[in-house]
Every structure is written in structure tokens, then in C-alpha cells.
Amino acid sequence: MIDVATGTIRAPLVVAITLGYLGLLFAIAWWADRRAARGRSISARPTVYALSLAVYCTAWTFYGSVGRAASDGIGFLPIYLGPTLIVLLWGSLLVKMVRVSKAQRITSIADFIASRYGKSQALAGLVAVIAVIGVVPYISLQLKAIAQSVGILLRYPQPQAPDPTAMPLWHDTAFLIAVLLAVFTILFGTRQLDASERHEGLVTAIAFESIVKLGAFLTVGAVMTAWLLGLIPGPEPTAVVAESTPVLLEPPLPPFQDWVAISVLAGLAVMLLPRQFQVAVVEADNEAQIRRAIWLFPLYLFLINLFVVPIAYAGLLTFAGSDIERDSFVLTLPIAFDRPWLALLVYVGGLSAASGMVIVEGIALATMVSNDLVLPVLLRHWPARAQRADIGRLLLSVRRLAIVVILLLGYLYFRIAGEAYALVGIGLISFAAVAQFAPAVIGGLYWRGGTRDGAIAGLLAGFTVWIYTLLLPSFAKSGWLPIAFQDSGIFGIEALRAQALFGLEGWHEVTHCLFWSLTANVGTFVLVSALRGPTAIEAAQASAFVDALRQHGPTAMPLWRGSAEVTELMRLISRFLGSARTAEAFAAHANARGLTSAKELPADAKTVELAENLLSGAIGGASARALVASVTQEESLGLEEVIEILDEASQVRAYSRQLEQKSHALEAATAELKAANLRLRELDRLKDDFMSSVTHELRTPLSAIRAFSEILYDDPEIELGERKRFLGILVSETERLSRLVNQVLDLAKLESGHADWQLEPLDLEPVIGQAINATEQLLRSRGIRMTRDLPLTPMEVLGDRDRLIQVMVNLLSNAAKVVPSSGGCIHIQVGRTDSSIRVCVNDNGPGIPADEREAIFEKFHQAASGGEKPVGTGLGLPICRRIIEHLAGRIWAEPPASGPGARVCFELPALAAHDR
Amino acid sequence: MPNAPLLRQRLAALFLAGLLLWFSPLLDRLEEAGTWLGVPVLYLYLYGVWALLIAAAAWLVIHRRD
Numbered sequence: 001m002i003d004v005a006t007g008t009i010r011a012p013l014v015v016a017i018t019l020g021y022l023g024l025l026f027a028i029a030w031w032a033d034r035r036a037a038r039g040r041s042i043s044a045r046p047t048v049y050a051l052s053l054a055v056y057c058t059a060w061t062f063y064g065s066v067g068r069a070a071s072d073g074i075g076f077l078p079i080y081l082g083p084t085l086i087v088l089l090w091g092s093l094l095v096k097m098v099r100v101s102k103a104q105r106i107t108s109i110a111d112f113i114a115s116r117y118g119k120s121q122a123l124a125g126l127v128a129v130i131a132v133i134g135v136v137p138y139i140s141l142q143l144k145a146i147a148q149s150v151g152i153l154l155r156y157p158q159p160q161a162p163d164p165t166a167m168p169l170w171h172d173t174a175f176l177i178a179v180l181l182a183v184f185t186i187l188f189g190t191r192q193l194d195a196s197e198r199h200e201g202l203v204t205a206i207a208f209e210s211i212v213k214l215g216a217f218l219t220v221g222a223v224m225t226a227w228l229l230g231l232i233p234g235p236e237p238t239a240v241v242a243e244s245t246p247v248l249l250e251p252p253l254p255p256f257q258d259w260v261a262i263s264v265l266a267g268l269a270v271m272l273l274p275r276q277f278q279v280a281v282v283e284a285d286n287e288a289q290i291r292r293a294i295w296l297f298p299l300y301l302f303l304i305n306l307f308v309v310p311i312a313y314a315g316l317l318t319f320a321g322s323d324i325e326r327d328s329f330v331l332t333l334p335i336a337f338d339r340p341w342l343a344l345l346v347y348v349g350g351l352s353a354a355s356g357m358v359i360v361e362g363i364a365l366a367t368m369v370s371n372d373l374v375l376p377v378l379l380r381h382w383p384a385r386a387q388r389a390d391i392g393r394l395l396l397s398v399r400r401l402a403i404v405v406i407l408l409l410g411y412l413y414f415r416i417a418g419e420a421y422a423l424v425g426i427g428l429i430s431f432a433a434v435a436q437f438a439p440a441v442i443g444g445l446y447w448r449g450g451t452r453d454g455a456i457a458g459l460l461a462g463f464t465v466w467i468y469t470l471l472l473p474s475f476a477k478s479g480w481l482p483i484a485f486q487d488s489g490i491f492g493i494e495a496l497r498a499q500a501l502f503g504l505e506g507w508h509e510v511t512h513c514l515f516w517s518l519t520a521n522v523g524t525f526v527l528v529s530a531l532r533g534p535t536a537i538e539a540a541q542a543s544a545f546v547d548a549l550r551q552h553g554p555t556a557m558p559l560w561r562g563s564a565e566v567t568e569l570m571r572l573i574s575r576f577l578g579s580a581r582t583a584e585a586f587a588a589h590a591n592a593r594g595l596t597s598a599k600e601l602p603a604d605a606k607t608v609e610l611a612e613n614l615l616s617g618a619i620g621g622a623s624a625r626a627l628v629a630s631v632t633q634e635e636s637l638g639l640e641e642v643i644e645i646l647d648e649a650s651q652v653r654a655y656s657r658q659l660e661q662k663s664h665a666l667e668a669a670t671a672e673l674k675a676a677n678l679r680l681r682e683l684d685r686l687k688d689d690f691m692s693s694v695t696h697e698l699r700t701p702l703s704a705i706r707a708f709s710e711i712l713y714d715d716p717e718i719e720l721g722e723r724k725r726f727l728g729i730l731v732s733e734t735e736r737l738s739r740l741v742n743q744v745l746d747l748a749k750l751e752s753g754h755a756d757w758q759l760e761p762l763d764l765e766p767v768i769g770q771a772i773n774a775t776e777q778l779l780r781s782r783g784i785r786m787t788r789d790l791p792l793t794p795m796e797v798l799g800d801r802d803r804l805i806q807v808m809v810n811l812l813s814n815a816a817k818v819v820p821s822s823g824g825c826i827h828i829q830v831g832r833t834d835s836s837i838r839v840c841v842n843d844n845g846p847g848i849p850a851d852e853r854e855a856i857f858e859k860f861h862q863a864a865s866g867g868e869k870p871v872g873t874g875l876g877l878p879i880c881r882r883i884i885e886h887l888a889g890r891i892w893a894e895p896p897a898s899g900p901g902a903r904v905c906f907e908l909p910a911l912a913a914h915d916r
Numbered sequence: 917m918p919n920a921p922l923l924r925q926r927l928a929a930l931f932l933a934g935l936l937l938w939f940s941p942l943l944d945r946l947e948e949a950g951t952w953l954g955v956p957v958l959y960l961y962l963y964g965v966w967a968l969l970i971a972a973a974a975w976l977v978i979h980r981r982d
Contacts, residue, residue, distance in 0.1 A: 084969060085934045088931040088973060091927050
């Protein structure tokens with residue numbers, strides 16, 4: 001407990017918090033695994049993926065950034081700027097890596113490089129060795145950070161670090177933590193042999209750790225910033241401030257080459273560190289995750305760096321003149337501020353940063369060690385043991401053992417190195433080791449020419465230079481080696497001075513190493529690759545990697561010829577995966593090929609490829625290829641044959657693309673044809689409707705004429721008055737008939753475009769006047785009052801005088817037909833806007849319902865006026881619309897501005913002055 | 917990813933912008949630029965560019981269908 005009386009944090013509290021936190025991790029991982037088993041994966045979510053990438057931020061970030069900032073200003077920033085930039089290229093780079101890895105079931109960075117260069121076991125082994133040597137010390141650094149933070153906490157309220165080597169083994173927190181983390185990694189990292197499958201629980205726990213460390217760092221940063229701004233009380237700054245803070249207040253830029261080199265290094269490490277490859281590639285589920293990570297991961301880096309400078313500044317102010325290590329400011333500051341709970345929160349944050357790294361690095365390295373180092377040796381030297389039926393379980397045990405050994409190695413190195421420079425500076429040294437993978441990985445994704453020999457030679461050259469210029473000097477600085485080779489060169493040759501190779505002096509050691517190692521690496525890689533052309537398998541794999549973005553899914557042509565037996569293959573696979581899973585996978589494959597059972601599978605290239613693919617996920621591509629080759633007789637394919645097949649494949653792709661384009665074009669044409677057909681049918685229907693309407697309309701007057709003629713014919717005795725009335729009806733019906741026929745002819749003429757148009761500039765006023773004159777008789781007979789509202793200016797339009805009179809007469813007579821028999825009135829309104837003249841005819845009839853305003857312009861549509869028999873032919877308004885539209889105007893009906901009635905308007909473009 | 921090539925190109929342009937803003941020799945001038953409200957301008961510049969790059973990347977990725 002935090003003892004108030006003595007002001008100390010007691011060990012049991014720290015132990016309880018540590019165990020509690022790790023217990024929480026177990027619970028989260030277990031819960032996520034359970035959820036995934038029920039098909040509701042947490043780790044497939046884009047945000048969880050982006051957070052798990054933040055395993056990049058280890059204790060070296062959590063404690064070390066502030067230390068670096070306090071020592072040399074902004075030197076810590078490039079470690080995060082580089083990744084921010086490289087992530088912007090992930091849309092191509094990482095997507096490519098993930099697609100290939102999913103198609104080939106790649107399990108680690110060693111597997112990735114080996115698969116690219118023809119599935120070479122030697123190459124896989126070399127990468128695994130480099131990774132282990134480069135990264136295990138980095139694990140030590142994490143354990144050291146945890147041990148140190150516990151030591152500091154237990155000295156509360158004294159902000160000092162104890163000597164970690166002075167503690168007995170079983171009280172050693174680093175050891176206990178290493179054991180607990182090994183257990184966690186084994187439980188959640190080695191559930192299944194297939195290492196290419198995702199580790200749901202593990203990734204979810206890592207994402208959770210990322211939240212914890214960010215939260216802790218932001219909290220302590222906020223508190224320190226508040227203190228700097230004078231918002232909260234704290235200790236008095238010491239007097240000797242002036243000499244230590246200029247590095248923060250007037251930050252010097254590091255030399256340009258260092259600034260660039262560290263950024264490049266970090267940008268490469270964020271993809272190539274075994275743990276980063278694990279979370280970014282092996283644990284990837286979908287490409288939406290990568291898109292989210294493109295901005296969310298840099299945002300995380302930004303946030304975790306936001307308060308680095310304020311904390312460093314606060315540390316320099318508080319501890320100036322004392323011997324407090326700058327790397328421990330994050331933890332010693334809360335102690336100096338007498339805030340025990342904040343100190344404990346920081347401790348948990350550091351614990352999460354360190355443990356996340358150890359867990360993921362542990363699983364990644366153990367996969368490489370078991371698949372690419374132990375298994376090949378086992379197969380070569382103990383073939384009898386390798387024949388066991390359940391070698392899969394043996395291999396899983398090897399992987400678990402490897403985890404324990406790697407973590408213990410990390411612990412041992414921490415105990416041996418202690419405060420030595422070889423451990424303190426390991427962060428960038430580690431980065432430089434994995435940067436050696438860059439030419440093989442990035443070159444392999446974009447350049448077809450690289451060969452296995454080139455990759456091996458390049459890696460060896462780069463790794464050797466790394467050892468000579470960076471690793472050995474760090475040993476020398478730790479006092480483990482004579483410093484002479486560094487000062488005066490190996491064998492006393494001046495040009496071979498370890499950190500001034502060929503006289504390149506004055507650079508930071510990491511920049512120096514990066515320059516020479518990558519030069520040697522790339523140079524050798526390209527040169528040796530150029531010595532001989534790629535073999536068949538190299539060419540095939542090159543194509544699968546370089547063209548990963550062109551093909552969707554694993555459509556690489558199977559490149560295999562020879563004889564094999566399916567039962568042999570199945571027996572081999574079941575030794576690793578178990579018979580149930582093997583049978584299941586083969587049955588699914590048979591199903592996909594349209595066969596009923598695995599027994600019918602032919603032993604052809606596709607089946608052999610399936611076998612190799614299944615094994616790859618468990619033991620890596622290189623070993624899988626070697627094992628499958630041991631049960632089949634492969635005839636070697638010549639390079640020319642391979643290239644032919646690959647060409648064929650790319651031709652097939654090209655053809656299928658062409659086909660796709662053609663089918664798109666066909667689809668478009670079909671759609672157009674369909675639309676045209678639909679239009680024609682609609683027109684046909686309209687024509688039929690028109691015909692039937694016309695005949696119907698013709699029949700009504702005809703039958704009236706016939707009926708009255710028959711009466712007159714049959715009965716000569718009819719009274720004169722009656723006879724006159726009948727003859728009157730005959731005359732009016734005949735008139736109606738001929739009017740109808742005329743209108744039909746007129747409309748047909750307008751519609752077919754054969755009408756004669758006498759277009760001329762004309763003033764609308766006389767047109768309206770003539771129309772009123774023509775309807776005067778009708779209006780007067782019905783007692784309709786007629787008013788008009790015309791502007792004084794001339795209203796010139798381009799039009800056909802007779803046709804416009806026809807339109808006006810039609811509108812007026814329509815209005816006259818609907819107004820009430822007493823008190824009817826019609827109002828003509830003419831107005832002009834800038835570009836058009838509008839004529840409206842208002843009446844005080846029953847009005848037009850809203851849903852009929854458009855319909856009245858259709859042929860034979862007659863506004864139903866209260867159930868009475870419609871008057872007119874139903875062709876007047878359609879004809880008006882034809883005319884007005886021909887004159888580039890429009891005609892419509894609208895409700896009147898006020899009161900009852902209808903209002904029909906048309907608008908014609910006005911003739912501008914210069915048109916006249 | 918219907919617009920994937922276009923998105924890749926835009927992000928690559930952003931990458932180049934980042935290179936220019938963070939790794940050009942012009943950065944040296946900011947070293948001497950003094951402070952603004954007590955904070956060295958160099959910090960403000962480096963973190964400001966960082967925030968802008970992230971915001972631009974987020975905007976591009978989220979609005980990629982536009």
C-alpha cells in the first residue's frame with residue numbers, strides 16, 4: 001500500500017498492480033479469442049489494427065524519448081517522422097506485402113524474404129539469425145526498463161534509481177516479468193501450428209496496451225505542462241537551470257545527414273522489425289485496416305510525442321544539478337511532485353509499452369527460429385525423428401521452447417550488459433540491423449531481377465558491415481573488446497577504422513553504419529543478382545510478388561511438373577496439421593474444383609500447390625517446399641518454360657481484361673437498346689391510344705348525326721319546328737366533326753413537322769386584339785365580362801401570326817366554356833421580363849385541380865368539370881402546346897394569384913432591340 | 917478499392933510534400949527563428965506540419981469515394 005505515514009510505496013502494491021495488469025491482459029486476450037471463435041472478431045476492426053501497430057512505441061519511446069529530448073533536443077523526432085511518411089506509401093507497399101503474404105501463407109519476415117527468392121531455406125535461416133542477433137538485445141532493454149521502473153518506485157519518495165544488479169534473482173522483477181510474458185506469449189501466440197493464422201486475443205491485448213501507454217504518457221504530460229504554465233503547484237525549480245535547458249529552448253537541428261538517416265532508418269524499421277511485420281502483415285485481415293492505419297497510426301505517434309518536450313523541460317528544471325538519469329524523468333517527475341498514483345500510472349504505462357514489445361517480438365522470433373532454424377536442422381540431421389506421425393505437435397513444442405529461450409536470452413543479456421553502452425544504445429542499433437532486410441524486401445516487391453544468391457550476398461554484406469561498424473564498437477565502448485580496432489582500424493589499417501570507414505569521419509555512428517551497410521548490401525545484391533539470371537522458381541515467385549496488385553487473390557499459375565500421389569501428400573500434411581484438418585482442406589479443394597471427394601483429386605500442379613500452401617502456413621514456404629519435394633518427383637522446369645507460362649498467364653490476364661471491357665461495352669449497349677425499345681413501345685401505346693380516342697371522338701357526333709337523320713328519314717310527319725331543331729343539331733354536329741377532323745390533321749401536321757410556319761417579328765398586342773374580336777360573338781352571347789392588362793411598350797416576339805391567334809382564341813374559348821353562366825369574367829394579363837413576354841388568361845370558373853394541370857395538355861384529356869359532359873374536342877390545348885414549344889416558349893396552367901378560377905399562361909422569348 | 921490508384925497517387929504526393937517540408941535545407945533557417953509565446957518556432961513548425969499531414973491523409977482516405 002501507499003503508506004501515508006512513511007510516504008512510501010510498498011513492494012506488495014507494486015507486485016499486485018503488476019500482476020493485476022497482466023491478469024487484465026490475459027482476460028482481454030481470452031475474451032477476444034472467445035469472441036473470434038464465435039465469429040465476432042475484435043482484431044479485424046481497423047482501429048484495433050492501427051492501435052496494434054503502435055507496438056512500435058516501446059519502453060524506449062515511453063522513457064527514452066524524454067531522455068533523448070533532454071540530452072539533445074529534437075533528436076528523438078525523426079524516429080517518428082520517418083514512419084509517418086512511409087505510412088503514406090502503404091497503400092501500395094504494405095497492401096502488396098499483405099496480399100502476397102495472405103496468398104502464400106507467409107508467417108514471418110524471414111519467410112517473406114525466403115519465399116520471394118525461390119523459397120530458399122538458406123535465406124530464411126540467414127534472415128532469422130540476423131533478426132535474433134539484432135533484436136534480442138532490444139528485448140533486454142524492455143526488461144531493463146521494467147526492472148528499473150520498479151526499483152525507482154520502491155524508493156518512493158526519493159526520486160532515485162537503485163542498482164538493479166544488487167538484487168537477488170527471485171526478487172528480480174525483470175526475471176518474473178520475463179517468465180509471465182513467456183507464459184502469455186505461449187498461451188495466446190502458439191494456439192495453433194499455422195502461424196499464418198491471426199492471433200486474435202494477442203492482437204487485441206496489444207491494442208489495449210497501446211491505449212494504456214498513450215493514456216499514461218498523455219496524463220503525465222498534461223500534469224507537467226500544467227505545472228510549467230503555473231496552473232498547479234509543484235517543487236521549486238533548482239537554481240542551476242540556465243546551463244541545461246538551452247538544448248530545449250533553442251533546439252539545435254542535428255546535422256542534415258543524421259536527420260535524414262534516422263528518419264529513413266525508422267521508416268524502414270516500422271515495416272521490417274519482426275514484431276512490426278507480425279502485426280502489420282501476418283495479423284492483417286482486410287485492406288480497410290491498412291487504409292485506417294494510414295492516418296490513425298501517425299496520429300498515435302503524434303500524440304505520444306506531443307508532451308515529450310514539456311516533460312523533458314520540467315525534468316531539467318526540477319532535477320538540474322542532480323544525477324537523476326534523464327531516461328527516467330517520466331517516472332521520477334511524479335515522484336518529485338509527490339503524486340504516488342501518477343507514478344504508479346506511469347509505471348503501468350511503461351509496463352504496457354515494454355510487455356507489448358516483448359510479447360509480439362517473442363512470437364515473431366520464435367516462429368522464425370522454429371520454422372527456419374530448428375526444423376531444417378531436424379529434417380536434415382534427424383530424419384527418423386522427422387518421420388514421426390505428430391511432428392506438428394513436436395514443432396509446436398519447439399516454438400514454445402523458443403519463446404522461453406528467447407525471453408531468457410533477453411533477460412541474460414540484460415543481466416550481463418547492465419548499464420553498458422551495448423544495451424543503452426540498442427534501439428537504433430537494432431533498427432540498423434533490420435534495415436538490412438530493406439533491399440531484399442522492397443527490391444523484391446518492385447524488381448524482378450533479384451535472385452536468391454543476390455539476396456543472400458547482400459544480406460551477408462550488409463550484416464557484416466553492421467557488425468563491424470556498429471555492434472562491435474558498442475561492445476568496445478562497453479569495455480568487452482579492445483577499443484583499438486575502432487581507433488586505428490583492424491590490423492592497424494587506417495581506412496578500416498570501424499566508425500570512420502574509408503575516412504568517412506564526423507558522422508553519427510548510426511548514420512555512418514547505415515550508409516556503409518546499405519551501400520554494401522544494395523551493391524552486392526544488385527551485382528550478384530546480375531551474375532546469373534533467375535531460376536524457374538525465382539522467376540515465378542518474382543512474378544507473384546511484383547504483380548501482387550494486378551491480380552486479385554492467389555491466381556498465380558501453378559508451376560510444377562512431375563509425378564506425385566495424393567495420398568502421400570495427404571499423409572505428409574496430416575503429420576503437421578493433423579488428419580482432420582488435412583482431410584477438410586483437401587475436401588474443400590476438391591469441392592472448389594467440382595469434384596465430390598479428395599480421392600478423385602488428380603496429383604497435378606494445383607494439388608501439389610495446395611499441399612505446399614497448407615504446409616507453408618505451419619512451417620514457412622522454404623521448408624514446405626523442401627518437404628513436398630521429398631514426397632514427389634518433380635521434373636525441373638526450364639526457365640524458358642516458366643517464362644512462357646508466366647507470359648501466358650499475363651496474356652490470359654490481358655485477354656480477360658479486354659473481355660471485361662467488352663462485356664462492359666455490351667452491357668452499356670444493351671441498356672441503351674432496352675431504353676430505346678421502351679421508348680418505342682411507349683410511343684406505340686400512345687399512337688394506339690390516340691387512334692382509339694380519335695375514333696371514339698368521331699363516333700359521338702357521327703352517331704348523333706345518324707340518329708337524327710334516321711328520324712327525319714323515317715318520319716316525314718315531323719313538325720316543322722321539331723324538324724328545324726333536328727337539322728340544327730345535324731349542322732352543329734357536322735361542324736363539330738369537321739372541326740375535329742381539322743384539328744386532328746392540324747396536330748398530325750404539327751407533330752410530323754410538316755406544318756408551314758410564317759415566322760416574322762410581330763407585336764403581340766394586335767394578335768391579342770384579333771383573337772378577342774374572333775371570340776367577341778361567343779363572349780357577348782354568354783354575357784362574359786372581358787378585361788385586359790397590357791403594358792404600354794410594344795411586345796415583340798418572333799412568331800407566326802395565325803398560329804398565335806389560334807392559341808389565343810383557343811385559350812379564350814376554353815375560358816368562355818367554363819365560366820359561370822352569370823357573372824363570368826375573363827382577364828388577360830400580359831407582362832414582360834428581361835428576356836420573355838408572358839401572356840396569362842384568367843377565368844373565374846371552377847378551376848383546374850392541381851393534379852390535372854399538366855394532364856390537360858395531353859391529347860383528348862378534358863378537365864372533368866363536376867361530372868358534366870366535357871365540352872370541346874380535347875385537342876385544343878395539345879395543339880397550343882405544340883405551337884408555343886415550336887416558338888421556343890412554354891405553356892402551363894397554374895392556380896390564380898387569388899380567388900377561384902383557372903389561369904393558363906404562355907411565355908415567349910422577347911425580341912431584343914437589336915434583333916428587330 | 918475502386919479508387920485505389922488515385923488514392924495511392926494522392927498519398928504519394930502527400931509523402932513528397934512531407935519530404936520537402938521536413939527534410940529541406942530550409943529547415944536550418946527555422947533554427948534561428950526564435951520563439952513564439954515562449955515556444956521555439958522550430959517545434960511549432962515540425963509538429964504543425966505533422967498535424968497537417970495527418971489531417972490531409974485522414975481526409976483523403978475518408979473521402980476517397982468523392
